[in-house]
Amino acid sequence: MNIFKKDKRKEIKNETPLERSNTSTSGQSLVKLRVFRINAVQNPNDVPHFDEFQVPVKRWTTVLDALLDAKSYQDSSIGIRYSCRMASCGSCGMKINGIPRLACYTKISDLDTNTITCEPLPNFPYIRDLVTDFSQFFDHHRSVMPFVKNKKADIPNVNELTEYEQTPQDLDKFLQFSYCIKCGLCYSACPTVATDLKFPGPQALSQAYRYLADSRDSDKSKRLKVIDTSHGIWRCHFAGSCSHVCPKGVDPALGIQLLRSHLLGLSNSEKKLAKLHDRSTNSYREGEGE
Amino acid sequence: MLLWRGSIDMTSATSAKRIDDNKNKSDRANREGLRGWLNPIIYGWERVSYWFQRLTGIFLLVYFIGHVYETSSLVSGPDAWAAMLEMTQTIGGHIFLILVIGASTFHTINGIRLIFTHSGQGLGTPGRPDYPYDPTSVNNKQRSGLWIAFILAAVAMLYGANVLFSGGE
Numbered sequence: 001m002n003i004f005k006k007d008k009r010k011e012i013k014n015e016t017p018l019e020r021s022n023t024s025t026s027g028q029s030l031v032k033l034r035v036f037r038i039n040a041v042q043n044p045n046d047v048p049h050f051d052e053f054q055v056p057v058k059r060w061t062t063v064l065d066a067l068l069d070a071k072s073y074q075d076s077s078i079g080i081r082y083s084c085r086m087a088s089c090g091s092c093g094m095k096i097n098g099i100p101r102l103a104c105y106t107k108i109s110d111l112d113t114n115t116i117t118c119e120p121l122p123n124f125p126y127i128r129d130l131v132t133d134f135s136q137f138f139d140h141h142r143s144v145m146p147f148v149k150n151k152k153a154d155i156p157n158v159n160e161l162t163e164y165e166q167t168p169q170d171l172d173k174f175l176q177f178s179y180c181i182k183c184g185l186c187y188s189a190c191p192t193v194a195t196d197l198k199f200p201g202p203q204a205l206s207q208a209y210r211y212l213a214d215s216r217d218s219d220k221s222k223r224l225k226v227i228d229t230s231h232g233i234w235r236c237h238f239a240g241s242c243s244h245v246c247p248k249g250v251d252p253a254l255g256i257q258l259l260r261s262h263l264l265g266l267s268n269s270e271k272k273l274a275k276l277h278d279r280s281t282n283s284y285r286e287g288e289g290e
Numbered sequence: 291m292l293l294w295r296g297s298i299d300m301t302s303a304t305s306a307k308r309i310d311d312n313k314n315k316s317d318r319a320n321r322e323g324l325r326g327w328l329n330p331i332i333y334g335w336e337r338v339s340y341w342f343q344r345l346t347g348i349f350l351l352v353y354f355i356g357h358v359y360e361t362s363s364l365v366s367g368p369d370a371w372a373a374m375l376e377m378t379q380t381i382g383g384h385i386f387l388i389l390v391i392g393a394s395t396f397h398t399i400n401g402i403r404l405i406f407t408h409s410g411q412g413l414g415t416p417g418r419p420d421y422p423y424d425p426t427s428v429n430n431k432q433r434s435g436l437w438i439a440f441i442l443a444a445v446a447m448l449y450g451a452n453v454l455f456s457g458g459e
Contacts, residue, residue: 040319099332122322132320176416189333191340194326213416237343238407240336240428249419253336254427261410 028056031108033066035078036119040126050117051075057108063116064092064103067130079129087247090183094130095119100185100245121188137184140200143226144208149219170215177210177255179248186242186252198231202242205233206255212262224263233260336428339436343400346393353390384454391450396443403435 033055038048053070064082071078082092085104092103097117108116124132155161186202187193193201200208208227211217227233236256243253330341363374377383406412407427412435414426 098329120320122320122326124320126320172418173416176419179419191322191326191337194322195324197321237340238336238404239333239340240425241333243425243428244334244337246423246425249421249423249425251416251419251425251427254413254416254425257407257413257427258410258416260408264409266409266411 029058030054030114031057031066032115033070034115034117035067035070035129036117037078037129038126039079039128041128051078059107059109061108062104063094063096063101063106063108063111063118066108066116067103067118079127079131081131088181090181093121093183093185093188095121095188100188102183102185102247105247121184123188123190123193124184132184134182134184136197137182137187137201137203140204141182141207143200144204144211145219145223145226146207146211148211148214148217150216151218164216166215173215174210174213177206177213177250177252180207180210180250180252181248183247185245185247186250189241189245191239191241192235192237196231196235199235200227200232202236202252202256205236205259206242206250206252209255209259209262212259227259228263233263236260334428335433335436339400339403339439342396343404346397349389349393350397353393384451387454388447388450392443392447395446396439399439399442400436403432403439406435407432 031054033053034050035053036048037051039046053074055066055069057066062085064080064085067078067080068082071080080092080103082104083089084091087102087105090102093100094103095101095118096103096106097111097113100121103118118130120126120130120132124134124137127133150164180203182203184203186206190199190202192199205227208223212220212223233256236253238253238257240253243251246252327341327344330338360374363370378387412429412432414429414431417426
């Protein structure tokens, strides 16, 4: 995730620097895994420190694999949160070599180093070791009302139920943002979140745009009130870090800027709506004149 | 997070309170704070731009206060004004003014770029992301404004240095 980022689609070389330089007696490569340790909840006086483990790796070993290896064979007390192992659940987010990433999605061979440092996600309170508390993050997510709200949806007669029609173009406006897995990487990379506890963060703001852009949603004003505050969307300064670390291509920075342009009345949809409004007002007036 | 709540349910009321208290104590322990602003390199050019925009903004604010103070010396007469101007006629003063030229040029041009990006212009449109998920908002179209800001700041600083150190000859 360097600014001089390598193409992830590059062909995997037969022999990485890692494999050349560090080999165990059994012929397997070894890396040094530095794991952040703290038990802040049970023991408030616990001093944060790093434990080091030598872990055998192969070309396709992920950081999560290495952590689970260390947990299985060297220290079972390492605290990790994980579930799907395929970048779908967003549980295993952590700071790997200084950058927030998903452990299951980060291959050790891609890191080009023999020392892997794993720390908990910044801007999330510690629970234990690499496990952090997402309460505040989810509170922000809830605050933007991340659900479709439609007054017409409350239909008492079941027989009158119909599907919501939506064109592929309508879908494309928000589909990208609905791929969010709530892993918290964007929240931990955001420089504004680092200094402002009340700032909703890139995840919540991009989700606000996701529902705002959804043609099925009809209750936009309440959502906009939540984000149009002094600690809301105006605190984003487009550092782009959220989009750089997002493992699913959600591009929260894009969502936030589009949401802001909507609030400023500058988005294309705003202009179209204004034109439509003008047309309907004019035709109404013409109708009145007749 | 669910496990965390579950663990509270399983413990006695006293230990649950202790866990809550300890959690609150460590609540801010992992916040990056201003340290989060210090490492702009690892997150891409937009973060570098963010860092420079903040840095030049603070620098220009400090300069503005100093400038008001400097100009206010006029009310004490021409001698006081001349004495104040003497301060800028040193090598250190020249370097400071060159930095002011560079900071103000970068801050202005990059600020214009940010006005466009904050208005959703030049960022591309939402689509269906494909691996390797290169984000559309951090594209070269809007980033070109950043290069222009850097280049114009460098040119302005060179011109300023030429004027200040060799009298523009």
